[in-house]
Amino acid sequence: MALIVVIDDDEAIRTLIAAALRFEGYEVLEAEDGAAGLSMVRDDRPDLVVSDINMPVMDGFAMCQALRADPAIQATPVILLTSLQERAHVRAGMTSGADDYLTKPIDFDDLLAATATQLNKQLMRQSAQDTALGTAIGEALLAQEEKLSKLYEKRLIAELGEKWPTAEALVTDEKFSSATVLFVDVVNFPLLSEKLSSTELSAVVRQFYKNVGDTLYLFGAFHMQFVGEGLLAVFVDSTDTDTVNHGLRATRAALGLIDSAQRVNGFLQTHFSGRALPRFEVCVALNSGTVTLAKLEDPLWGRPQILPVGDSVSTALLLQKQATQSGWKIAASASLLREVDGGLKTGRRKRFSLAGRSNALDATEVLGLSL
Structure with a gap:
């Protein structure tokens, strides 16, 4: 024993x-x-x-x-x-x-x-x-x-007393020469919208995203924000997460988000049984590279806002769309794989043609973490 x-x-x-x-x-x-x-x-x-x-x-x-x-x-x-x-x-x-x-x-x-x-x-x-x-x-x-x-x-902790880093704390643009961008989106949101009322749909989405912030926080995300129905997060190396690099922490968070989506399916079965609803599915894209957190002034309220910009960010958003069409749950760019240095279990590989880009992007399906 x-x-x-x-x-x-x-x-x-x-x-x-x-x-x-x-x-x-x-x-x-x-x-x-x-x-x-x-x-x-x-x-x-x-x-x-x-x-x-x-x-x-x-x-x-x-x-x-x-x-x-x-x-x-x-x-x-x-x-x-x-x-x-x-x-x-x-x-x-x-x-x-x-x-x-x-x-x-x-x-x-x-x-x-x-x-x-x-x-x-x-x-x-x-x-x-x-x-x-x-x-x-x-x-x-x-x-x-x-x-x-x-x-x-x-x-996962249900309530976070500490606030995320706010725009007020950033007096200038912050540029990170090495960071990982995570973008997650609900891939069958239009199908769910057809089957559920706006109130019901809001409850389903809230069931998923109420745990997303906790997951990203626990794995050391530096910044996050909603993009449509999706969520974008930026991971960087910092003093309290320096034992695990940003690429591996972002990948662990992505696996947690996939698991959260599975739990939402249980919520659907419990609260909307007999409605013949499609499964709640999400897709996550991971990409590493240079990221700038640009500070923008809000002309209406006068409060500064933070916008992640750069090729690494736009590539992550485009990769997520292509991965969704291929039926992948998590897609990682070649630059992300270099960051984790063999620490992943992978599946299919593919060269994706990204909208508006002349060069294709090599990507790999992530299945889990290697021990």
Whole structure:
């Protein structure tokens, strides 16, 4: 049976978590701070670590960083525990090495589901290393990644107290020599419009986009804005996301958006059963390159507005249209693939002719992340 180390300075919470895991048959060791927990991981080599963030002696972040820096234990999966008031902790954990997070107060069903997912994922990694099952193992890993994405979506923070970077904070245009543009759009919006009233359609779209902002925020988007029924986001390298480059973070966000669309289909079946509605489908395009956030003055209200401009932006919008016609869910340009440097599972490849462009664009269908 799997061995799990639980780290929390609150004895009552630690005891409850340990009891729930033991009830499921897991072997559990307990530590009261990050330093003691790290020592326990080095000595006992557990299959999983469940750790609080705010602790004396060594907090959860420091423990996770030390664990990842030790070659002997760096592959050990880590689930961090945080509260709804610690959104910055969630983002830091997601971009600095944690495999998953849970919010306090702990929902024990979520705890057991997240534990099973991480242990299954670890087991499949080991199986892939020990055997040469090829395609069968790849399909199994993809299934586990999809389950993990659903867990992320279920526990994404519902309300964000902190505002997105506003135009007022930008006194001049900002130019990024290396950035990734993500554009997502509802591909069958006209078909849904025919079947639903404006009020019903608004509820469906809101069901999807209410989680999109959280997903993009958690994976470190620098700027986002609506474009028609679609949403455009810009990812750049910054001080709080420097452990994972902007291309990979944008790709992870894209996979989360596809999973969100699947959840909307459940919403349609629940609230509009018997209406013969088309499936809710979205398509995401990813492109990397130079991006400028141009500051424009609003002549009506006097407030400055921000507009992402540049060839990288327009290419992403054009690529999304072509990918939709080809039936792809996520399309990545060659420049994005260079950014992630082999970190993706890919499918079909195609040279797209983009409207108004003399040169075709090489693009690849993204299926998931490689482990």
